[in-house]
Amino acid sequence: MGKYTKVRGMHDILPEEISKWQFIEKILTEIACLYGYKEIRPPLVESRTLFERSIGSESDIVSKEIYAFKDRKGRDIALRPEGTASVVRAFIESNMGTEKRIFRLYYYGPMFRYDRPQKDRYRQFYQFGVELLGGKHPFFDGEVVVMLHTIAKKLKIENYYFLVNTLGCLQCKTKFSNIIKSYFSEKLTHLCNDCQQRIISSPLRILDCKNPQCKQYVSDAPVIVDLLCYDCQNHFKRFEEYINAHSVPYKVDSHLVRGLDYYTKTVFELYVDQDENAIAAGGRYDTLVKQLGGHDIPAVGFAIGMERLIPLVKYEGPEKNFFYLACIGEEVKLKGAMIINEMRSKGLAVETDYEQTSLRSHLKTANKTGARWCIIIGEEEIKKKEFIVRDMISGEQITIPLDNHINKIQELLQ
């Protein structure tokens, strides 16, 4: 047992898992590309106040889970707990917002939250997210949902569905929030401790409470869809038209509320049957850009939790299409090394073990590395100016002349 272990909540993604990650990452970025998204890579570190102002200082993410510290000059620094705030900050800071057009940005990387670790949940975890800035049309909301739908299909996720809801524009949201506040004020003593706090800090979150006692009162609570202004009602209706037209499997859940303060109008979550946790979620945030000091620019986006997505994806494993070169005896190793170098320069993956000398131990090693073919070269082969290629699955062997061997191997691969 080694002296050093992972810091609590951290995890290594080991070589045996990484090819699955890379497979999924490739599909995500390809689809993002098809939808016109460009990658943006903000730093992992931001000033703490950025998250307080965007996500909300009362939110659990900021109040309980943020990784924050002071740097050597006493600046309040935080590791990003999510991606949207950083992307919006970069968007404003680089003056993208001054240009009147739609910006589609995607990001991928680690996020940090000081959670208690549990299954597929770590303090450093990965999110892939997209942000569409500058569009207020409900079809943009639809487009990002359809993009997520496309990703789920492409990754062959089974039995997934969306929950969607609207929170209304800032006016509707505020109005509804006050209605909820007064509705629950009368029932305050029947609510759980958390909800008694929420009625002050974020009343809408009561609608999302998992406590069965609270749920009882939530089911009779006012519903936002009935109280929306004409514009918000129409926005949600058009959004539904769009996702219906694209056959997105979804249900409206009038109690769906997101835990981040910045959402307005459309919100959505992606679930898989019999799984409590959302694997992706997002929504519209029309006031955030302005709130962070930019122009009045509407936006919509989502984020996918990679650690939650990965167990749902079936992946066969990487293709074993590389060579192992076995040199029999010390004397031919330099010759073998030159062959390896030439093969690599022509794009063929080769490895070897210079410690091994006997053919038997070479073949054992080749087997362990998972090589598809083993090239065998020894004194006899050097004399005859040829070498042997052994198929490690079938055990068949063929002899190839030493000159022009790269072309011969490439022919073999066809």
Added chain:
RNA sequence: GUGGGUGUAGCUCAGUGGCAGAGCGCUGGACUGUGGCUCCAGGUGCCGGGGGUUCAAAUCCCCUCACCCACCCCA
């Protein structure tokens, strides 16, 4: 932040006061130019860490750390 569980060989685990164990893997050999199969041989170790009880502790008690699971929260 709350609750439950588990820490013993590289891995999966058995051992519940009396010599530290099994299976798998690993290394070597049978087989020094042909891997996977088979057979034979071999070492596995601060029994998570610290303290206590006892003639005697992996085992009982206390503390601590880590991991797992659930809740909360979130993606």
